Amino acid sequence: MNIKGKKVVVFGGTSGIGSATIKLLIKSKASKIYAISRNPKKLKVRYKNLILESVDVLDENNVKNLFKKIGPYDVLISTATGGERAVGPFLTMDMNGYKNSFDKVWGYANVIRYGIKNLNKNGNVVLVSGSPARKPKAGFVAISSAGGAVEAFVRAITKELAPIRINLVSPGVIDTPMSPLKGKARKAFYKNATKENIIKRAGSAEEVAKAILFVIENDFITGATIDVDGGWISS
Numbered sequence: 001m002n003i004k005g006k007k008v009v010v011f012g013g014t015s016g017i018g019s020a021t022i023k024l025l026i027k028s029k030a031s032k033i034y035a036i037s038r039n040p041k042k043l044k045v046r047y048k049n050l051i052l053e054s055v056d057v058l059d060e061n062n063v064k065n066l067f068k069k070i071g072p073y074d075v076l077i078s079t080a081t082g083g084e085r086a087v088g089p090f091l092t093m094d095m096n097g098y099k100n101s102f103d104k105v106w107g108y109a110n111v112i113r114y115g116i117k118n119l120n121k122n123g124n125v126v127l128v129s130g131s132p133a134r135k136p137k138a139g140f141v142a143i144s145s146a147g148g149a150v151e152a153f154v155r156a157i158t159k160e161l162a163p164i165r166i167n168l169v170s171p172g173v174i175d176t177p178m179s180p181l182k183g184k185a186r187k188a189f190y191k192n193a194t195k196e197n198i199i200k201r202a203g204s205a206e207e208v209a210k211a212i213l214f215v216i217e218n219d220f221i222t223g224a225t226i227d228v229d230g231g232w233i234s235s
């Protein structure tokens with residue numbers, strides 16, 4: 001697929017990996033791009049064919065109505081986390097926090113369920129999971145199991161969606177607004193979080209966005225998970 005001239009819908013396209021993806025889609029001359037989240041105005045990028053929409057992926061009716069408004073399109077991307085995720089040891093974890101971590105799965109389920117009808121049969125879907133699902137670390141039970149559910153969901157749905165392709169991009173530690181830390185504390189956090197990886201630094205949102213564009217453009221890839229993790233899995 002050549003992105004030039006294509007209509008692309010990006011849930012979570014207003015921050016971090018999603019907004020880096022929007023920038024690459026603009027460079028690739030997509031004809032129309034939708035950047036969607038609950039508070040889309042935080043996206044500072046402006047472009048004549050970029051449309052900001054305010055929708056919560058967990059609100060089925062709003063998701064349905066949005067797709068009616070968008071009409072036929074070519075690529076569906078979602079990086080939307082869905083909500084707050086719990087971290088910390090399982091035995092003392094807040095169980096509601098653990099349950100809420102699965103909002104990512106329900107958000108992905110909603111955008112696919114209501115977004116597939118108008119998606120071009122030569123088109124494709126890209127979702128984002130994460131390394132904790134593939135090589136869990138202590139204290140990441142919630143994120144690991146929600147990410148594992150996303151991976152199983154994609155493997156299970158790949159045949160059902162064909163000929164539409166679907167792929168996952170799995171980031172390791174990435175420097176995005178997801179972490180609220182500033183200055184020295186931020187630097188120390190990323191240094192510590194990546195000390196066991198082969199590449200001992202946080203990745204950039206653009207490095208992940210490049211993998212998203214790669215699976216969009218390669219018509220021979222479906223049902224795959226592409227790791228962009230600085231060697232988290234191999235370390």
Ligand SMILES: NC(=O)c1ccc[n+]([C@@H]2O[C@H](COP(=O)([O-])OP(=O)(O)OC[C@H]3O[C@@H](n4cnc5c(N)ncnc54)[C@H](OP(=O)(O)O)[C@@H]3O)[C@@H](O)[C@H]2O)c1
Binds near residue numbers: 174
């Ligand atoms: N950064 C990392 O280290 C890392 C590592 C592994 C995996 N990931 C995954 O990569 C994806 C993107 O992360 P990021 O680092 O780019 O995070 P981010 O900067 O916090 O961006 C998350 C985006 O999702 C949107 N969003 C969240 N909940 C939503 C909802 N219910 N409805 C609609 N939009 C929603 C947010 O916008 P609003 O708040 O305006 O809704 C925002 O645009 C996530 O799935 C994350 O789990 C990230």
